[in-house]
Amino acid sequence: xxxxxxxxxxxxxxxxxxxxxxxxxxxxxxxxxxxxxxxxxxxxxxxxxxxxxxxxxxxxxxxxxxxxxxxxxxxxxxxxxxxxxxxxxxxxxxxxxxxxxxxxxxxxxxxxxxxxxxxxxxxxxxxxxxxxxxxxxxxxxxxxxxxxxxxxxxxxxxxxxxxxxxxxx
Ligand code: OFO
Numbered sequence: 678x679x680x681x682x683x684x685x686x687x688x689x690x691x692x693x694x695x696x697x698x699x700x701x702x703x704x705x706x707x708x709x710x711x712x713x714x715x716x717x718x719x720x721x722x723x724x725x726x727x728x729x730x731x732x733x734x735x736x737x738x739x740x741x742x743x744x745x746x747x748x749x750x751x752x753x754x755x756x757x758x759x760x761x762x763x764x765x766x767x768x769x770x771x772x773x774x775x776x777x778x779x780x781x782x783x784x785x786x787x788x789x790x791x792x793x794x795x796x797x798x799x800x801x802x803x804x805x806x807x808x809x810x811x812x813x814x815x816x817x818x819x820x821x822x823x824x825x826x827x828x829x830x831x832x833x834x835x836x837x838x839x840x841x842x843x844x845x846x
Contacts, residue, residue, distance in 0.1 A: 683790050684743040686781055691734045692748035693777060698727035700770065703753040704763050715836035716760055723840045730803070737796055760828070761818045768811035775804035810840070 679687070705720030735745035757763050778800045785794040814835075821827035 679738065679741045679743040679793065680788055680790065683785065683788055683793055684738060686784050687734055687738050687743070687793070688746045688748075690777060690781060691731055691738070691745060692750075693774060694727055694731035694734060695748055696750055696753070697770065697774065698724050698731060699750050700724075700753045701727055701767075703755055704757060704767075707755065707757050708760065708763070711760075713760055713832050715832035715834065716763075719835045719838055719840060720763075726840055730800070733799075737793075741792070760832075761815070761823075764811055764815045764818060768808065768815060771804065771807045771811055775808060778804055814838075 701720050701724035705717045705724055708714075708720055709717035735747075738745040757766075778797065782794060782797050782801065785791070785797065817831060821831055
């Protein structure tokens with residue numbers, strides 16, 4: 678059984694994962710309008726993955742006798758400066774999400790909720806992967822340095838890039 682404190686903290690994380698899904702979706706749509714179809718496919722896939730992160734949390738809350746709440750979401754920004762700016766924002770966003778996961782883990786330890794603590798280990802590993810992926814892509818973009826031919830190849834490669842979701846491995 679979840680304590681009300683853990684239940685509410687998990688529901689906050691449900692909201693963050695749902696917002697992440699919308700955020701990636703908005704970036705995907707922008708990339709598509711710029712002719713960056715590889716990046717768009719990558720970001721659409723990532724948006725779907727964020728939804729599975731949200732669902733996993735929601736169902737865990739329900740399984741543990743709580744109530745997973747579907748949040749209202751703010752509209753994410755629709756315009757982005759460049760594909761590099763997108764991946765810079767992604768890295769920043771994922772670092773923030775990792776901090777939130779760590780905060781949740783900390784609450785569980787303080788509350789002696791070892792079941793939820795164990796459940797959250799999946800998210801701890803997933804965040805390492807998400808940050809790593811964003812850094813790898815940013816490194817590639819820095820190498821290209823805005824050169825058009827390079828960007829074309831980068832976009833093509835991104836289509837087949839694994840978004841890093843652990844469930845797909
Ligand atoms: Fe759910 O991992 Fe990104 O935000």
